Amino acid sequence: MDRAAEFRRLYDTHRTAVHAYFTARTGDRWLAADLMQETFLRAWRRFPELAGRPDDARRAWLFTVARNLSIDEHRQARTRVATDAALRAETADVAAPASTSVIAAERVAVVSETIKRLPEQQRITLTLAAAGGLTSAEIATALGVPAGTVRYRLSLARRTLAEALSTYDDVEQ
Numbered sequence: 001m002d003r004a005a006e007f008r009r010l011y012d013t014h015r016t017a018v019h020a021y022f023t024a025r026t027g028d029r030w031l032a033a034d035l036m037q038e039t040f041l042r043a044w045r046r047f048p049e050l051a052g053r054p055d056d057a058r059r060a061w062l063f064t065v066a067r068n069l070s071i072d073e074h075r076q077a078r079t080r081v082a083t084d085a086a087l088r089a090e091t092a093d094v095a096a097p098a099s100t101s102v103i104a105a106e107r108v109a110v111v112s113e114t115i116k117r118l119p120e121q122q123r124i125t126l127t128l129a130a131a132g133g134l135t136s137a138e139i140a141t142a143l144g145v146p147a148g149t150v151r152y153r154l155s156l157a158r159r160t161l162a163e164a165l166s167t168y169d170d171v172e173q
Contacts, residue, residue, distance in 0.1 A: 007047055011040055013055070014062055021063065025070040035073060039065050107168060114164040118157055125153040 018039055022032035042065050043050060050058050115123060128139045136154065140147040 003047060003051070006051060007044060010043065010047075010050070010058060014059060015040070017059075018062060018066055021066050022070060026073065031073070035066070035069050038069055107165060110164050110168045111161060114161050115157075118160060122153045122157040122160075125150055126157040129154055 015036065019029075019032055019036045022035045023029050026032055026035070039062060043062060050061060053061070115126065118126065124143070125139055128134045128142065129136070132139075134142070136147045136150040139150045143150070
């Protein structure tokens with residue numbers, strides 16, 4: 001018997017069982033057909049080794065290859081799912097336009113100039129709160145004024161800064 005005819009007999013004998021195995025493992029008959037094709041392609045490449053074996057040894061070889069292919073497919077599928085999930089979760093890094101850093105620097109300059117023009121009591125209160133991280137009660141104790149006065153000074157200073165930034169932003173647009 002020639003090689004092609006012997007391989008055809010091997011294929012006809014085992015194709016239904018191999019396809020059923022893959023269908024059960026993957027739940028996808030088209031993927032099962034692809035994996036079955038790969039199994040028999042490998043059998044064709046190694047057929048000189050298989051030709052001398054008894055039928056049950058050939059069947060065992062085919063199902064060993066099938067098992068390994070199904071494990072590989074499962075791993076690849078898991079990797080694809082994990083990769084897709086990671087890519088969906090990853091935010092697109094879009095480079096900020098060059099003007100962003102210039103605008104940010106200009107806004108810092110506006111804030112700095114506005115702080116310099118604040119009345120001294122507001123400037124000191126704002127500095128203790130922002131840079132010192134003190135609460136209004138702690139600032140009140142440090143300055144010897146009521147906590148309500150500290151909150152009022154902070155409110156005025158913040159409002160002045162917001163207005164300066166608002167004016168800057170309106171001019172820029």
